[in-house]
Amino acid sequence: MTTTSEQELFRFLEDRFACAQACADCALACALRVGLMGSEGPEEQDLARRKGIQCAEVCEATCHVLSGQPGQNESRIRTQLEWCRDVCLECADVFDGQPGAEASAKTSRACAQACADFIATLR
DSSP, X not given: OOOHHHHHHHHHHHXXXXXXXXXXXXHHHHHHHHHHSOSSOOHHHHHHHHHHHHHHHHXXXXXHHHTSOTTOOHHHHHHHHHXXXXXXXXXXXXXXXXXXXXXXHHHHHHHHHXXXXXXXHOO
């Protein structure tokens, strides 16, 4: 039989893994989206390119933080997750205005939600 504290630990680890996976998926989607954009374009396309690169980098950094050693500073983890959530939402909003970027916007929002869900498990 599993104790409540063990169940909480399992849930914490599952949420942490789900968030890290969502971050990895988002980083890939953003990188692929940026790769599909032409080198020249209107100001909106340039903004989408910059936001996509930023989102990919923040998601990658968040994966590194989440894959770190147990016992990390919870405040640092929370700050990283909040930053990732916010950047993903900004990126999704920018991608909404780009033709063909619907899947990337959806992936960014899913990552933001995974970060928010994991933040909720932190004390």
